[in-house]
Amino acid sequence: MPATRLTLICHARTAAQKQARLPLDEALEMDWQAQALSRATAFKPGLRVLCGPELRTRQTATLFCAEPQVQEALRDCGLGLWQGLSIKQLQAREPQALQAWLADPHLAPPQGESVAQLCQRVAQWLQDMATRPGHWLAVTHPFVMRAALLQVLQAPLASFNLLDIEPLARLDLSHAGRWRLRLLESPAPG
Template identity: 40%
Template sequence: MHTRLTWICHGPTSANREGRFPLNEPLEQSAATDTAALAERLQRADHVKSSPALAALQTAEILNLTAAADPKLADMDYGRWKGRPLADLQAKEPDALIQWMTDPDAAPHGGESLSKLQARIAGWMEEQQAFDGHIVAIANATVIRAAILHVMKAPPSSFWLADIEPLALLRMSFDGRRWALRFSR
């Protein structure tokens, strides 16, 4: 059994550029060119799965990939913080923002905590272990960070240490015993 998993962070959106928690925005106009260039680096996939987010589905379309939307790959539920700029939260709710960033079980926004997101993504990855082949998963940076922590068995405090840019590509593999990060050209 050998599962290969290629994560692709969806293309840039206005939320990325504006430093705010995402809504369900489309890709920015400039995303098409950069996304198409990424297609040349992809290997053939047996399955393509995507977050149900519009930007992820549009990224798959530009890459000429037929993706099945999987709700388990959805971004974190940011509750009442959806659409709000990080700078606004730093000014108006600094204690809640610090609590959310330092306590993985906290959800002061009324949505999903980091620990619940990590458990959801770890569960999704465990489901993929049974598949012998190559899976491409298109999601947002938060989901990919959770996957990295799962593979590395890193503490929740490590969540904020991985910067995932739009259209970043990350490979992982499962050899029947463990997940590993794969670095290649």
């Protein structure tokens, strides 16, 4: 079977990220285009582009192609009633619930999705992508990228909160029998 190459890119920065708020379906910051456009030029025209359904992923994906294919499996982790709240607000209102959620990947925010459920969803999506040869680019969220890394590295769920994914970060994977992390050469400084 021909190989699958999958490049995951985190959406560009939002105001929620700057303010340490759990995201809603907000637009990107005003200055995101120039920064993201420089990343987009590294990819070949005609690349098959997927994205999550949220506005921030769709906006970022349009830098790579005019009509990205929205995939529900790439949606952000469902944070339920905590969506839109800042970490400070949660620490003040529900400190025990927040700490329990951060410590136990099987706990979900009220009316939300647990990290374990997210990781299951992403594992299923990766399994499906393994049957789709060629190079794919998927614009998604930090939580989804963390879940993909755990799956590929077969790391325990407890490792989830040890990973930081910055806006526009890139994760390269390949599949030829099994998923592998691809570390790419970076351009020389200066």
